[in-house]
Amino acid sequence: MGEIALPNGISNGNINGVNGQSHSLNGYRKSCWYEEEIEEDLRWCFALNSILHTGASQYQDIALLDTKPFGKALVIDGKLQSAETDEFIYHECLVHPALLHNPSPKNVFIMGGGEGSTARELLRHKTIDKVVMCDIDEEVVNFCKSYFVVNKEAFRDTRLEVVINDARVELEARDESYDVIIGDLADPIDGGPCYKLYTKSFYELIVKPRLKQGGIFVTQAGPAGIFSHTEVFSCIYNTLRQVFKYVVPYSAHIPSYADIWGWVMASDSPLDLSAEELDLRMRHRIKGENGYLDGKTFTSASTLSKTVRNSLDNETHVYTEESARFIYGHGKHA
Amino acid sequence: MGEIALPNGISNGNINGVNGQSHSLNGYRKSCWYEEEIEEDLRWCFALNSILHTGASQYQDIALLDTKPFGKALVIDGKLQSAETDEFIYHECLVHPALLHNPSPKNVFIMGGGEGSTARELLRHKTIDKVVMCDIDEEVVNFCKSYFVVNKEAFRDTRLEVVINDARVELEARDESYDVIIGDLADPIDGGPCYKLYTKSFYELIVKPRLKQGGIFVTQAGPAGIFSHTEVFSCIYNTLRQVFKYVVPYSAHIPSYADIWGWVMASDSPLDLSAEELDLRMRHRIKGENGYLDGKTFTSASTLSKTVRNSLDNETHVYTEESARFIYGHGKHA
Amino acid sequence: MGEIALPNGISNGNINGVNGQSHSLNGYRKSCWYEEEIEEDLRWCFALNSILHTGASQYQDIALLDTKPFGKALVIDGKLQSAETDEFIYHECLVHPALLHNPSPKNVFIMGGGEGSTARELLRHKTIDKVVMCDIDEEVVNFCKSYFVVNKEAFRDTRLEVVINDARVELEARDESYDVIIGDLADPIDGGPCYKLYTKSFYELIVKPRLKQGGIFVTQAGPAGIFSHTEVFSCIYNTLRQVFKYVVPYSAHIPSYADIWGWVMASDSPLDLSAEELDLRMRHRIKGENGYLDGKTFTSASTLSKTVRNSLDNETHVYTEESARFIYGHGKHA
Amino acid sequence: MGEIALPNGISNGNINGVNGQSHSLNGYRKSCWYEEEIEEDLRWCFALNSILHTGASQYQDIALLDTKPFGKALVIDGKLQSAETDEFIYHECLVHPALLHNPSPKNVFIMGGGEGSTARELLRHKTIDKVVMCDIDEEVVNFCKSYFVVNKEAFRDTRLEVVINDARVELEARDESYDVIIGDLADPIDGGPCYKLYTKSFYELIVKPRLKQGGIFVTQAGPAGIFSHTEVFSCIYNTLRQVFKYVVPYSAHIPSYADIWGWVMASDSPLDLSAEELDLRMRHRIKGENGYLDGKTFTSASTLSKTVRNSLDNETHVYTEESARFIYGHGKHA
Numbered sequence A, B, C, D: 001m002g003e004i005a006l007p008n009g010i011s012n013g014n015i016n017g018v019n020g021q022s023h024s025l026n027g028y029r030k031s032c033w034y035e036e037e038i039e040e041d042l043r044w045c046f047a048l049n050s051i052l053h054t055g056a057s058q059y060q061d062i063a064l065l066d067t068k069p070f071g072k073a074l075v076i077d078g079k080l081q082s083a084e085t086d087e088f089i090y091h092e093c094l095v096h097p098a099l100l101h102n103p104s105p106k107n108v109f110i111m112g113g114g115e116g117s118t119a120r121e122l123l124r125h126k127t128i129d130k131v132v133m134c135d136i137d138e139e140v141v142n143f144c145k146s147y148f149v150v151n152k153e154a155f156r157d158t159r160l161e162v163v164i165n166d167a168r169v170e171l172e173a174r175d176e177s178y179d180v181i182i183g184d185l186a187d188p189i190d191g192g193p194c195y196k197l198y199t200k201s202f203y204e205l206i207v208k209p210r211l212k213q214g215g216i217f218v219t220q221a222g223p224a225g226i227f228s229h230t231e232v233f234s235c236i237y238n239t240l241r242q243v244f245k246y247v248v249p250y251s252a253h254i255p256s257y258a259d260i261w262g263w264v265m266a267s268d269s270p271l272d273l274s275a276e277e278l279d280l281r282m283r284h285r286i287k288g289e290n291g292y293l294d295g296k297t298f299t300s301a302s303t304l305s306k307t308v309r310n311s312l313d314n315e316t317h318v319y320t321e322e323s324a325r326f327i328y329g330h331g332k333h334a
Helices: A012-018 A021-026 A087-101 A117-122 A138-147 A149-156 A167-173 A200-210 A233-240 A275-285 A295-301 A306-313 B012-018 B021-026 B087-101 B117-122 B138-147 B149-156 B167-173 B200-210 B233-240 B275-285 B295-301 B306-313 C012-018 C021-026 C087-101 C117-122 C138-147 C149-156 C167-173 C200-210 C233-240 C275-285 C295-301 C306-313 D012-018 D021-026 D087-101 D117-122 D138-147 D149-156 D167-173 D200-210 D233-241 D275-285 D295-301 D306-313
Strands: A032-039 A042-056 A061-067 A071-076 A079-083 A107-112 A130-135 A160-164 A178-184 A211-223 A246-254 A259-267 B032-039 B042-056 B061-067 B071-076 B079-083 B107-112 B130-135 B160-164 B178-184 B211-223 B246-254 B259-267 C032-039 C042-056 C061-067 C071-076 C079-083 C107-112 C130-135 C160-164 C178-184 C211-223 C246-254 C259-267 D032-039 D042-056 D061-067 D071-076 D079-083 D107-112 D130-135 D160-164 D178-184 D211-223 D246-254 D259-267
Touching: A032 A071, A042 A138, A061 A138, A079 A087, A087 A117, A087 A178, A087 A211, A087 A246, A087 A259, A087 A275, A107 A117, A107 A167, A117 A130, A117 A149, A117 A178, A130 A138, A130 A167, A138 A149, A138 A160, A149 A160, A167 A200, A178 A200, A200 A211, A200 A233, A211 A233, A233 A246, A233 A259, A233 A306, A246 A295, A275 A295, A295 B295, A295 B306, A306 B295, B032 B071, B042 B138, B061 B138, B079 B087, B087 B117, B087 B178, B087 B211, B087 B246, B087 B259, B087 B275, B107 B117, B107 B167, B117 B130, B117 B149, B117 B178, B130 B138, B130 B167, B138 B149, B138 B160, B149 B160, B167 B200, B178 B200, B200 B211, B200 B233, B211 B233, B233 B246, B233 B259, B233 B306, B246 B295, B275 B295, C032 C071, C042 C138, C061 C138, C079 C087, C087 C117, C087 C178, C087 C211, C087 C246, C087 C259, C087 C275, C107 C117, C107 C167, C117 C130, C117 C149, C117 C178, C130 C138, C130 C167, C138 C149, C138 C160, C149 C160, C167 C200, C178 C200, C200 C211, C200 C233, C211 C233, C233 C246, C233 C259, C233 C306, C246 C295, C275 C295, C295 D295, C295 D306, C306 D295, D032 D071, D042 D138, D061 D138, D079 D087, D087 D117, D087 D178, D087 D211, D087 D246, D087 D259, D087 D275, D107 D117, D107 D167, D117 D130, D117 D149, D117 D178, D130 D138, D130 D167, D138 D149, D138 D160, D149 D160, D167 D200, D178 D200, D200 D211, D200 D233, D211 D233, D233 D246, D233 D259, D233 D306, D246 D295, D275 D295
Parallel strands: A107 A130, A107 A178, A130 A160, A178 A211, B107 B130, B107 B178, B130 B160, B178 B211, C107 C130, C107 C178, C130 C160, C178 C211, D107 D130, D107 D178, D130 D160, D178 D211
Antiparallel strands: A032 A042, A032 C032, A042 A061, A042 B042, A042 C042, A061 A071, A071 A079, A211 A259, A246 A259, B032 B042, B032 D032, B042 B061, B042 D042, B061 B071, B071 B079, B211 B259, B246 B259, C032 C042, C042 C061, C042 D042, C061 C071, C071 C079, C211 C259, C246 C259, D032 D042, D042 D061, D061 D071, D071 D079, D211 D259, D246 D259
C-alpha cells in the first residue's frame, strides 16, 4: 500500500456514523489493545478506540490513548498515569483531605502534578490565593496544557504559577512557606527520578521547614492493596511517622489501576475532623460538587482493613538516601 | 513428537530444583497465561505455573489453574471463582458479619457454596450446630472436596450436611428454619441458573419464611466498584430493601477479581453493632484469627463511597421473575 | 482529563524526534497491539504505532493500522487484508502468471480488488488496453483510492474502469469477453458474500463464457499451508478442474498472513511456460521490476509439497450452490 | 484454597468425557495461552490444553506444552523448538537431502539434536551403520528420551551413540570421519552457545577435515522468510560458500514457527540430483514413507524466490570468531 495520505475526503466521523454495534463486536475495535504489565506476571488490557498521540520528552515516553473501558488515558513510559473516567478519584483524594484539615489554606506547593488535575482540584478551594506547580518535564506540562480541556481553566487561572524544575531544588530555593505541600510524583524507586523526594531527610530538612505553623503535607503513596501495600505504601507511612506527629494513611480503589491506591497525610497538628465537619467545610469552601469524596467516604478511606492496618503498624523500613524499595516497572521512569 | 509418556524418570520437582530466577524470567513461565475477559473490552491476565485440572460437569466447565500472581485458582466456565491467595477476603466477608450480628447462630443454610470455603468459615463459629450446604453441581462439590485440602476438615465436620439440589427447591421443601441463610451463588443473570434466587418473590416467599425470629439473610452481590456496582449490586440491594426492614450493603477489594466486591446483609432486626462489639463477639465466638475482617474493617466496608452510596439510594430496579439485569459473560453459567 | 483538544501546538513528529531507541523498547509502543484470531486457538499479534483510520461501510468494518512489523495494514471486519510490506507478494502472484501465460492480454475483468493493488499490477503490462474492476463496496474503493498513494496512479489510469456492483451480476450483464478474469474476493464461506463466486456453476455458466479463446481465469484460493490448504484451497482447485482442461495451483508464503497463500490458474489452453519463457515475457511486457516473482519463483511456487500435492489430487469436494466449506472467522464478512 | 491434593477420585479423562463443544468454546480452554515473541513487535499465541512438564537444566529452561493448534510442543527458554504436528517437516528437510545426495552414507555425526527426531530420521536409512548424536545438555536428552515415544525406538537403536559434550570439542577429539555431518543447533548468536559452531574457521578446520571424500555437511539455518532470511540464513549460506565448492540453500514453511525455515547443504562434490533420482533413492534406501519430502518437494524447496535468491547472492557477511549477527530473543540461550 506504500505511503499513506490522509485526505479529508473520508473523515473518521462520518464513516463511524454508519457503524453499527454488530460491527464493533466483530470488527477491528476489539482487535486493538493497550496492555500493561502491572507485575511481571500480571497484565491489564484495555481495548483501544485509537492512539491519539505518541511522543517522547527529554525524560520519558508520552502516549495519549483512547481506551474503550476508561476513556482517554495518559500513559508515561508504558505505565498508565491517569484515565479520563476515574482520575477524579485520585485527585480528589490527593487534594481535599489535606486542604480541608487545614483551617484556611491560602498557598500550596505541588511537587510534580504536571497533568494539571491536582491544580484543578486545588483551585476549586475558595481560600486559595496561590498554587505553585513544580514539574521537571516541560513537555509533559505543555502536552497536558494543550490536550486536557478539563484542566484548561486551571492552567489559565492567575493563582497558578507553573515552574519547570526539580521539586527538591525548587522547594529548597524558596523562602516562602506553605499551608499545604502536595507530593504528586512517581513512586519512590531506587535509582528512580523521585526517590530522593520520599526520604526521611527530605521530609525533615526540606518539606517540614517549608510548612507554615499547622501546615500539612500529603503525598500519593503507591498501591495500597492487601498485597501491594508493602511495595511502598507502608514504607512511605513509616518514614513520615518518623518526622511528623500526626500521620493519616488512607486509600481508595481506582478501577483503571486495577488496584487500591494509597495516600498519606502528615502534620504536627492533629488531623481528626469528623465526617460531619468535613462535609461542612466542603460545602463552604469548595466550588462545585465532588464526584467521589465526602466526609463518610474519607472516614471509610482512612479506616484501613485489618491486614493493611497491622502491616503498616509493624512496618520498620524507613526511606533514606541509602535504602530504597522497588516497585515493578517504574524503574523505567528513571 | 507424537504420543507422550509420563514416566517417573524425571519429576517436575527435582528439575525445578535446578531452576534459577534468571531462568523463570526469560523462560517459558511468563509464556503461559490465563486470560479472563472481565468485560468485552477489558482483560485480566495471570502468568501460569501449570494447569492442574480441567474438566466439565453436567452444568459447567471446571478448571484448576496454578497461577503465579494468585496461587491456585478455580475457574468455572472461563470465569475466576476463587483464588488461593485472597479467597479468605470473600469468604470472611460473606460469612462473619451476618453470624456476628445474630445473637447466637446455631443453624445456617448455604445456597450454593460447593467450594466448601463458606462452610469452612461458618464452622469456625462455636455456636454453630448445623450447616446445610445445598449446591446443584455434585461434580464441583466432589472436585473441591478432593482438591481443596484447606477445606478438607470442613467437609469432614459432622455438623455439615451437603445436599445436591436446586437451592430454591430444597429450601422450599424444608420445614426447619434458620438463624442465617447465605447466598453464595453465581450472579443474577436473566436466563442464568441463579436468577430466580435473587428475585423479590423468592426473598419474600421462600427465604424470609425460613428465617427464625431475628434471622439474617446475606448474599454475595457481585462487583461493587465505582462503575461496576450498577451491574447487579445496586439492584440486589434495592430488591432486598423491598423485603427486609434493615439492609446493609458492604464491599471489599479482591485483588484477583480486579475489582471491589459487594455483599448485602438483610434482616427485620437491627444490624447496628459497633466495631468494638464486633471485635468482642469475634474473640468469643470464632476459632482462630481472621485474615481480613475485624470490627473496624467492617465499619469501613459498610461505609460506601459517596458515588456508590448515592447510586444505591437512587436505585429503583427490583428483580422479579419478569425483569433482570445482565452481567458480562456470566451468561455462560446458563 | 475529560474532553480532548488536538491543537497543532505539539505535533507527533517533533516529539518523536526526541525519542530514542531505549524509549521505544520500554515505552508505550510495545503496549499497543493488533490481535488477530487466525483460528479460534491461534493468535497473531502486531505491535501498533498508531490507528490511522477506523470506520465502517454498508458491508463491513474498515480499519487502517500502522503496525510495527508490517507497516500500514488494511483490516476488514477484524481480518488483515493487506499489509504495506508484503502485499506485493500476493498481488504479483495473483496477476502476473495468468497474464504472462496469455499470448497478448488486452482486457481483464477483476472481481473485487477494491484495494487497487491488483489493478496496479495489471496496468504494468504494456499489452493491456482495458481493466474492469468490479467491487461491491464503494466505500472501500473510495477509502483505498484516497489512502493508498502507491495505487493512486493506477486509479487515475484511463484504462481502468471502476464499477460498483456484485461481480456476478456485472459479469453476467456484460457481452464483451476477456483475455483474463481475476478473482480477488473474500474466501468462499457458506453464507459469506462471495460463496456464489466460487461454485462450479458460476465458473461454467458465467466465467467461462466471458473468456476469449485461450482466455485464462485465476483466483486467490485461500490459505495453502500444509494444514490450512484443506480449508478452501483444495476445493477451489478441485472445483476448477471440473470446468477447465488445464488447472495450475500455486502458493507463496505471505509473512503478515502467518501462512502460505494459494492461487489457482485455469484455462482450456495449456499453461506450461518454462521459467525462461516467463522471464523473457516479463522483460518484454511488464514495466518495472517485480519484487517477488520471476520464472524460477513461479516454477517453485507451482511445485507443491508432497503433502499438499497429494491432498489436492485426492480432493473430491466440489463447490456448488448447495455445498460449502467454512474458513474460520470469515463468516464475519457476511 | 491452600494446598492441593491430586487424588485419583476425579480423573481428567472421565470428566473431559462429559465436556461438550459448546463448553470448550466458552470455557477455560481458550483462556489459557502460550505466547511467543517471535520478534519484539510480533507475537504468536497458541491456546493451551495443558502444561505437561516444566523444569530447567543446567543450561536452559525446558517446557512441554499440550497446545490446541500444534499438539505437544517442546519449548526451550521460551522459544518453541518442536511441535508434534509439524516437526516432521523440519527433520525430514534436515536429514534426507544430504543423505540422499551421498552415494551410500554409513556413519553420521549430529551436532546437537538432543530431541532425538534427527536420529530417528537418520536411522530410517538402511545404509546407516552408525549415528553419533552429540548434545551438550544431558537433561534435555533424558527428558526427550523419556517423553517422546515417537523417538523411543531411535533412542534404543544400537546404531545410535549418544555423547554428552560440546559438539566442537567432541568433533575435534575424534579421528574417525563421516559421510554426513549434521548441524541441529540453536541459531548463531554472538555470545550464544552455538555461535562458534557456525564460523568459517569451524567449518574449515573442524567440520571439513572430519568429512570423508564426497562427504556432505548440512545445517539448519534459521528463518528463511522474505524478510527474516537476512537474520542468519543468508550469512550461513555465504559463510559455507567460502569453504565448500557446492552449497545448496533450501527452505520450507513450518506452520508452528509462523515462518519459512532454512537449511544449507554443502560439499566439495556436486549436489545435483534430479527429482526423479531423489525419488528413486528414497524408495530404495528409506524405510517407510516421508510425510513431507519427495523429489519434487526438494526441487521446489531448493528453488528460492527471486527476493531471497538475490539477497543470498549478494550477501557479503561471513561468520568469524570476531563477527556475528543477532537473531531476536535467542540471546537467552546464552
